[in-house]
Amino acid sequence: MALSTMNTGPAVTAAGPVPTPDRPSAPARRRRQRSGGLLLIWVFVLPALLVYTTFVLVPVALAAVYSFFNWNGLGPLDRFIGVDNYARALQDPIFLGAMGHNFAIVALSLAVQGPLAIAIALLLNRRMRGRALIRTLIFVPYVLSEVVAGLAFRLMLPPGGPVDTFLTSLGWTGEKPLWLADPEVAFWTLFAVITWKYLGFAIILMLAGLQGVPEELSEAAAIDGASWWQTQRYITLPLLGPTIRIWAFLSMIGSLQLFDMVFILTGGGPLNATETMATYMVEYGNGRSQIGYGSAVAVILFVVSLVIALAYQRFVLRRDLRGAITRG
Amino acid sequence: MNRRAPRRWAALALTGLAIGSLAACAPAGGTSGGGDGDEVTLTWWHNGTGEPLLGFWEDVAAEFEEANPGVNVEVTAYQNEELQRTLIPNQLRTGSGLDLFQQWGAGELAAQVEAGYVKDISDDIAERVDELGGVVAPWQVDGATYGLPFNFGISGFWYNTELFEQAGIEGTPETLDELYDAIDKLKAAGITPIAVGAGDGWPAAHYWYHFALKSCSPEVLQQAQIDYTFDDACFVEAGELLEEFIGSDPFNEGFLATSAQQGAGSSAGLLATGNAAMELMGHWNPGVMGGILQEETGNADATPPEFLGWFNFPAIDGAQGDPTAALGGGDGFSCTAWAPPECTELLEYITSVEVQTRFGEIGAGIPVTPGSEAGISDPNLQQVLAGLQESTYVQLWLDTAYGPTVGGAMNEGIVSLFGGQGSPESIIDSMRNAAATL
Numbered sequence: 139m140a141l142s143t144m145n146t147g148p149a150v151t152a153a154g155p156v157p158t159p160d161r162p163s164a165p166a167r168r169r170r171q172r173s174g175g176l177l178l179i180w181v182f183v184l185p186a187l188l189v190y191t192t193f194v195l196v197p198v199a200l201a202a203v204y205s206f207f208n209w210n211g212l213g214p215l216d217r218f219i220g221v222d223n224y225a226r227a228l229q230d231p232i233f234l235g236a237m238g239h240n241f242a243i244v245a246l247s248l249a250v251q252g253p254l255a256i257a258i259a260l261l262l263n264r265r266m267r268g269r270a271l272i273r274t275l276i277f278v279p280y281v282l283s284e285v286v287a288g289l290a291f292r293l294m295l296p297p298g299g300p301v302d303t304f305l306t307s308l309g310w311t312g313e314k315p316l317w318l319a320d321p322e323v324a325f326w327t328l329f330a331v332i333t334w335k336y337l338g339f340a341i342i343l344m345l346a347g348l349q350g351v352p353e354e355l356s357e358a359a360a361i362d363g364a365s366w367w368q369t370q371r372y373i374t375l376p377l378l379g380p381t382i383r384i385w386a387f388l389s390m391i392g393s394l395q396l397f398d399m400v401f402i403l404t405g406g407g408p409l410n411a412t413e414t415m416a417t418y419m420v421e422y423g424n425g426r427s428q429i430g431y432g433s434a435v436a437v438i439l440f441v442v443s444l445v446i447a448l449a450y451q452r453f454v455l456r457r458d459l460r461g462a463i464t465r466g
Numbered sequence: 467m468n469r470r471a472p473r474r475w476a477a478l479a480l481t482g483l484a485i486g487s488l489a490a491c492a493p494a495g496g497t498s499g500g501g502d503g504d505e506v507t508l509t510w511w512h513n514g515t516g517e518p519l520l521g522f523w524e525d526v527a528a529e530f531e532e533a534n535p536g537v538n539v540e541v542t543a544y545q546n547e548e549l550q551r552t553l554i555p556n557q558l559r560t561g562s563g564l565d566l567f568q569q570w571g572a573g574e575l576a577a578q579v580e581a582g583y584v585k586d587i588s589d590d591i592a593e594r595v596d597e598l599g600g601v602v603a604p605w606q607v608d609g610a611t612y613g614l615p616f617n618f619g620i621s622g623f624w625y626n627t628e629l630f631e632q633a634g635i636e637g638t639p640e641t642l643d644e645l646y647d648a649i650d651k652l653k654a655a656g657i658t659p660i661a662v663g664a665g666d667g668w669p670a671a672h673y674w675y676h677f678a679l680k681s682c683s684p685e686v687l688q689q690a691q692i693d694y695t696f697d698d699a700c701f702v703e704a705g706e707l708l709e710e711f712i713g714s715d716p717f718n719e720g721f722l723a724t725s726a727q728q729g730a731g732s733s734a735g736l737l738a739t740g741n742a743a744m745e746l747m748g749h750w751n752p753g754v755m756g757g758i759l760q761e762e763t764g765n766a767d768a769t770p771p772e773f774l775g776w777f778n779f780p781a782i783d784g785a786q787g788d789p790t791a792a793l794g795g796g797d798g799f800s801c802t803a804w805a806p807p808e809c810t811e812l813l814e815y816i817t818s819v820e821v822q823t824r825f826g827e828i829g830a831g832i833p834v835t836p837g838s839e840a841g842i843s844d845p846n847l848q849q850v851l852a853g854l855q856e857s858t859y860v861q862l863w864l865d866t867a868y869g870p871t872v873g874g875a876m877n878e879g880i881v882s883l884f885g886g887q888g889s890p891e892s893i894i895d896s897m898r899n900a901a902a903t904l
Contacts, residue, residue, distance in 0.1 A: 208903070210871075211555045213581030226903065296731045297719040319665075319720030321885065407665055408722035409885045424551050426874040427577070428903065 198440065205434035210427045223434035233422075233435065236406075236413040237442075243329060243414075244393040248386055251333055255340035256382070260370060262341070263348045273345070280338040288402030291331050292318070321411035324404055328412045332399060336392070340385055347381025348374065380458045387450055394443045415439045506808050507538040510566040511554065512799070513546040516757060518828040526821055530812050537808050550574075558583040558802065565805035566812060569613040569798045571604030572691075572862055573869020578800075584612045585801040590810045594817055594835075601834050604862045605798050614817050617831035618796030619749025620854050621672055621779070621863075624846075628773040629657050629743040638777035642707075645780045649716045652743050659716040661733035661742035662884075663726030668865060669733060670721075670884045671877040672746055673711065674893070675793050675864045678704035680785040684859045691867045694901035696894045700786055705883065705890020707782070712884055718742055722885050727754045730762050738771055746779070748795070749832055749850045776849045792857035795866055796834065868897075875900030 205224070208217040227233045262273055279287065294300045295317040302314045317327045351374055359369045397416035400406060406413035406421060413421075419439065423432010451459065510527065514520050520543050527539035544553055549568060557564045558578060569575060578584050588595070588611045595602050595611050605613035625638070630648070633655040639645035652659040664670035678687070682700035690696055718724060718736055725732045726747075736742040738755035739762070745751065752770035759768040781789050799816065801809040815821060822833035826841030832851055833841060842848050854860065865873030879893035 210577055212558065212577050212583065293729065293731065296723070299731070316720045316723070319723035321722070324723070404723065405665065407881075409882055409887055421874075425870065426900075427551075427555075427574070427870040431903070 201433040201436045201440075203433075204430050205437050207430045208428075209430040211429040212427075219430075223431045224438065226431065227435050227438060232410050232413060233415070233418055235410060236415050236418040239325065239412065240394050240396065240414050242325075243332065243396060244390050246329055247332070247336075247389045247393050250329075251337055251340055251389065252382065252386065254333075255337055255344050255385070256375075256378070258337075259341050259344035259348060260374070262345060273342075276341055277338040279335050280342075282335075284335070284398035285402055287331070287335055288399050292403055295327065318404055319408055321409045324408055324411045328400060328403060331403060332396070335399065336389070340389070343381055343385050344378065347378045350381075351377045383454055383458055387447070387455065390450065391443060391447060394446065395439070415442075505536055505538070506806050507540060508565045508806070508809055508812060509563060510539055510541040510799075510812070511549060511557075511564060512541070512543055512568050513549050513797075514830075515543045515545055519543075519830045522825065522828055522830065526816060530815055533815075534808065534811070539812065562804060564802055565809045566799050566801055569605060569800035570866055571613065571615075571795075571798060572867045573873065574866070575605065575612055575800070576607050577869065579607045579612055583803055585803050585805055585809070586610045586612060587614075587801060587810050587813070590807075591814055594814060597836060598817070598834055599836075600860065601796065604795070604866070605800070613798045613800035614813055615796040615798035615834050616816055616822065616825060617798075618794065618834045618854070619832040619847075619850050620792040620794035620857070620860065621676070621746060621748045622850065622853060623744050623746050623777050623779065624737060624751050625744045625775050625777065626737065626740060626742075626771075626773050627775045629655075629740065630775075633657055633743070638775070639780045640777075641780050642782045646714060649714055653716075658718045658736070658742040660744045660746070661718045661724070661736040662721050662745070663724045663733035664717075664721045664881055664884050665723045666726045667874075667877040667881050668863075669726045669747065671865060671880040672793070672863075674704055674708050674876075674880045674883075675861070676746070676779045677707040677711075677782075678787075678864065679791050679793050679861055680704075680779075680782045680787045680789075681707065682787050684788055684791060684861070687861055694868070694872060694897070694904075696897055701894050702890045705893050708880070709883060709890060717884075722881070727758070730758065732758070734758055735762070740771075740773075749847060752844060752846055753830065770844075770846075774846055776846045776853075778853045788859050790857050791859040791861060792853060793863065794854065794860050795863040797831070871904055872897055872900045 204215070206218060206220060207215045208219045208222070209215055258276070262269060262276075297314070297316055297319070301317065305314060315323045318324050355373050355377075356369050359373055364372070395416055396414045397420070400412055400414050400417050401420070404412040406417040415435065416439065419432050419435040423429055423435060510523075512519075512523055514523055523541055523543070527541040531537055531539050550570065554564070554567055557567075558581070561583075575584065588609075591611070591614070594614065598614070601615055601618045602611060605611060605615060623638075629652070630638075633648070633651040635648045635651050639648050649659040662670055662673075678701060681703040682690075682698060686698045686700060690698075690701075718733070718741075721733075724736075727734050729735055730739050733742070733745050734747070734751060734754045735758045737745045737751075738758050752774060755774070756768060756770040759771070760766055778792070799813055801813060817835050819835050819837040822835040822838035823841035825831065826833045826838055826847075827843060829844050829847070832847055832854070833839070839851060842851060861867070865877055867873075868876065875896045876893065879888060879896040882888035883890070883893060
């Protein structure tokens with residue numbers, strides 16, 4: 139993610155090191171921008187635009203088209219059925235359940251992972267022994283691939299498996315829940331694994347945000363007699379606001395599109411207890427050869443994510459984004 | 467002279483490169499049947515990603531190339547679900563580039579035939595079709611043949627002879643009552659009677675298929691396959707028999723999340739490692755168990771367990787169905803509608819007695835061509851073959867027979883019953899609802 143794009147080495151292109159630009163006077167710079175600007179913009183934008191159009195915009199448009207047909211993925215698109223696929227999805231209790239799981243994960247992530255990440259980040263932001271080690275350990279789950287982490291948990295969680303054995307050794311000798319096999323329990327197991335996986339990312343984001351809180355303010359507060367708690371409550375947290383809001387945005391979008399971990403860990407089961415919109419789409423669209431129906435589900439997923447993203451940007455991120463976008 | 471010019475040209479060149487590499491993303495090559503003059507390339511896709519099948523198909527391809535100068539066979543193995551659900555449908559839609567491909571038959575084949583993607587080989591290999599007899603049926607649509615099987619077996623109980631002995635069970639259960647008896651004895655001995663991979667759906671659904679086979683007459687089953695009518699009371703009866711069976715609580719703990727074939731915790735793994743006494747499964751099970759033991763022990767030469775035995779699904783007193791009917795299925799290959807004639811010749815070679823005998827020898831499955839049975843070395847597979855030969859009617863796996871849409875809904879309904887939700891009637895309802903969306 140953001141971390142990997144930090145390139146501290148010298149800028150190098152395919153043609154070799156970029157020569158240090160000479161510094162022309164202001165009028166000369168303006169002239170240069172006007173003459174070659176448009177061409178340069180196209181040169182830089184076109185490749186990305188082409189890739190984006192071919193692999194994002196066109197497939198989205200095609201899915202929208204397919205969603206109005208009864209199509210099994212073979213043969214011509216010739217059975218137009220209007221909005222039947224949408225009506226079917228929105229009446230299917232399993233799809234509505236899947237959507238409910240997505241929103242439950244959104245809410246739980248914000249309510250559980252957020253405060254937890256902030257608390258741990260505040261702790262780790264203090265000077266203490268072994269801080270670097272703890273930071274690394276917390277970030278490790280996020281670096282692991284979803285499939286590897288999912289498989290590992292799947293192998294650890296069967297009845298009598300390593301997790302149960304570990305819990306017994308801690309003194310829990312009674313009957314353990316069926317972590318992945320009980321429809322009442324599996325959703326919570328899934329949420330615990332997701333939290334384990336993504337908490338590290340949230341903490342790193344918060345830690346980065348904390349770096350931007352000037353120490354002088356805390357010092358001033360301390361001189362005024364503020365306690366550590368008061369400093370956090372009235373100085374650190376408000377200044378951490380933009381970071382928290384961006385994290386919440388990423389977390390919401392990730393929760394709505396959740397797929398890989400569920401697919402590996404439970405496959406949406408047992409009895410659809412962990413189905414998300416994305417796993418439902420793959421199972422009912424691809425798995426059952428109903429590409430038209432699956433496309434309708436994909437469009438619903440797209441619209442839900444888009445509406446939430448735009449609303450969030452409009453109402454929550456507005457202040458943070460002001461000044462970030464240059465106009466004119 | 468402008469110093470920026472070279473940089474601008476470099477950027478333009480980069481853009482060109484990007485566009486060029488995008489264009490290169492289009493499917494490359496694949497001019498089957500074309501080439502220069504008499505050169506022919508056959509592209510062959512199958513699902514045998516593991517040994518011994520992977521090397522076996524490569525050998526077969528090489529032999530065919532040698533016997534037919536000017537023919538190149540490009541054989542590639544792909545993971546099963548990827549191949550079936552994504553790669554083959556996408557490639558068929560392009561109308562080129564693929565010649566011989568894995569064919570599961572029945573409902574899925576019918577959809578491909580309707581779209582005009584599969585070659586009708588009825589006339590080219592009429593003799594071979596006669597020779598194979600009834601097992602070709604799943605690869606036929608409206609009397610025409612669109613593919614040939616190379617592997618066909620039936621489902622039954624794989625069991626641990628040592629655990630049966632330990633529990634004091636004599637012989638193998640021949641009726642449902644005897645099976646209930648065996649379950650009680652195993653439980654009394656502290657042994658998990660049956661492992662089932664309900665997490666994958668179909669392994670649990672196979673119980674319902676068997677009960678339907680015992681309850682319904684072959685005529686009712688064949689009619690349902692044609693027009694998706696499930697009005698006969700025998701379908702509900704199958705669910706009731708299953709409900710009673712689940713009620714006897716014979717399965718491993720947490721079976722709703724158990725997979726069928728992956729690792730020691732899967733149903734095949736539980737049987738292979740002696741943690742469960744039985745598993746209802748197809749003829750491929752010894753191979754799966756051998757693979758799991760290879761992974762678990764790190765010994766590449768690990769074989770299917772010695773204690774393994776096999777018996778047919780027990781009979782039910784007073785049931786309406788054909789008592790000698792069996793449930794099974796197999797693997798086959800089809801040629802695409804645009805494949806050159808050499809594709810049919812390759813298919814004929816694959817199903818020849820010689821290749822099929824070797825297929826049996828390597829223990830990859832049960833060959834179908836008469837005369838190749840002698841190759842089967844595994845005693846359990848010989849038993850499966852005997853069961854197949856004794857049966858008067860072989861019903862294809864119901865999910866394959868009904869196709870992915872109705873089959874998927876059926877499996878889901880059955881798994882719900884396993885999980886204590888739904889009812890015998892709700893299975894039928896979900897099948898009807900799915901059929902209505904076709």
